[in-house]
Amino acid sequence: MEFLDADWLGSLRRMTAEMRGLFDAKPTIAERTVYEGVGEGGDQSLELDRRAEDVVFAELDRMHEQHGLGFTAISEERGEVVFGDGESPWRIVIDPVDGSMNLRRTIPAYALSVAFARGDSMADVELGFVHDFGPDEEFWARTGEGAWLDGRRIDARGPGYGLEVVGLESAQPRLIAPLVEGLDGKAFRIRSVGAIAISVVSVAAGRFDGMMTARDCRSVDIAAAQLICREAGAELVFPGMELGEAGLGLDARYGVAAALDAGMLATLREVLDGASADGGEQR
Numbered sequence: 001m002e003f004l005d006a007d008w009l010g011s012l013r014r015m016t017a018e019m020r021g022l023f024d025a026k027p028t029i030a031e032r033t034v035y036e037g038v039g040e041g042g043d044q045s046l047e048l049d050r051r052a053e054d055v056v057f058a059e060l061d062r063m064h065e066q067h068g069l070g071f072t073a074i075s076e077e078r079g080e081v082v083f084g085d086g087e088s089p090w091r092i093v094i095d096p097v098d099g100s101m102n103l104r105r106t107i108p109a110y111a112l113s114v115a116f117a118r119g120d121s122m123a124d125v126e127l128g129f130v131h132d133f134g135p136d137e138e139f140w141a142r143t144g145e146g147a148w149l150d151g152r153r154i155d156a157r158g159p160g161y162g163l164e165v166v167g168l169e170s171a172q173p174r175l176i177a178p179l180v181e182g183l184d185g186k187a188f189r190i191r192s193v194g195a196i197a198i199s200v201v202s203v204a205a206g207r208f209d210g211m212m213t214a215r216d217c218r219s220v221d222i223a224a225a226q227l228i229c230r231e232a233g234a235e236l237v238f239p240g241m242e243l244g245e246a247g248l249g250l251d252a253r254y255g256v257a258a259a260l261d262a263g264m265l266a267t268l269r270e271v272l273d274g275a276s277a278d279g280g281e282q283r
Contacts, residue, residue: 003090004116004127006067009140011059016112016131016138018055019096022048023103023133032104045077046104052096052112053077060092074248076220091117091124093248095220098130099195108134113197115223115248123244128224128231130197139201141231147204156234156260158206163187163264167199167211169256175214182271196256200225203258204232210259210268219248222256229258235265239272 026032026048034047053075060073060083070084075094092114097103099110109132116127130139139154141147147154158164163186168176171192180190191208193199196217202208204225229236236258238246246254257272259265 001067003069006063006069008116008127011063012114012129015056015059019052019112020133022051022055029104029106032106046100048103049077049097049100056094056096074219074250079250089118091120091248093117093219093223095197098197098221102194107194109193109195109198110134111195111197113220113224115227117223117248120248121244122223122226122238122246122248125223125227128227130201130224130228132198139204139228141228143227147228147232149205154205154232156204156206156229156232158209158260163209163267165189165191165208167202167208168192168214169196169199169211170214170217172214178275179212179214179271182274186267186271196221197225200229200256200258203234203260204229206260210264212257212268212272213255216253216255218250219252223248235259235262237265239269
């Protein structure tokens with residue numbers, strides 16, 4: 001069986017159904033604000049982060065045993081886990097909960113993000129899946145087959161007003177301040193979702209005209225969403241590197257900018273360059 005011919009979408013949907021039950025069972029901020037150490041990605045881990053990852057890995061175990069598929073899982077909490085003999089080129093890049101603070105604070109914007117890559121870079125991602133638990137929306141894309149939202153093909157098209165709505169991520173005030181200043185007179189409104197994957201697929205769906213990160217992100221934050229964004233027809237870059245240079249390992253770090261067209265992306269890159277020149281952390 002070819003790797004992607006297995007029913008991975010069915011597997012991912014089983015993950016989301018079980019994770020939804022986990023979150024529903026802990027509906028309050030107090031119940032969700034329980035920590036369990038530091039994950040391999042370097043962030044403090046919520047108990048729910050760990051339990052959500054357990055759900056993902058139980059399903060990966062099932063797919064490995066049922067179909068004999070070999071791969072290396074790269075996850076925010078566990079790091080790299082090899083399934084099989086370690087010879088497979090396939091990488092599964094997982095963020096069990098993108099937007100953990102939103103989950104903890106019961107803000108309805110957090111997602112499961114999973115990418116499947118036949119290699120070690122963003123250019124090698126062939127299947128991307130993002131499930132936003134807030135509105136209960138499923139985004140996915142496969143290389144050369146377009147991008148989909150709840151079974152409907154999506155194109156990265158907005159109303160045509162230019163940079164009417166721009167998403168900013170990693171929204172610490174000191175980091176976004178130079179970007180906000182740079183956007184003055186270039187963008188009409190700014191939004192900060194608090195989940196990079198959701199912001200990127202919002203560009204894919206034409207909800208945002210563009211987005212950018214105020215600091216470098218990790219592979220698990222962006223691997224799935226970047227494919228969905230590109231397959232929808234949007235422009236996306238990792239400033240300072242080519243797509244094939246953006247690695248999938250947990251130690252990789254890079255900025256991200258995306259927009260509905262090349263002109264809007266050029267404006268965002270100009271803002272990023274200006275912020276960097278003024279001493280910001282972004283490339």
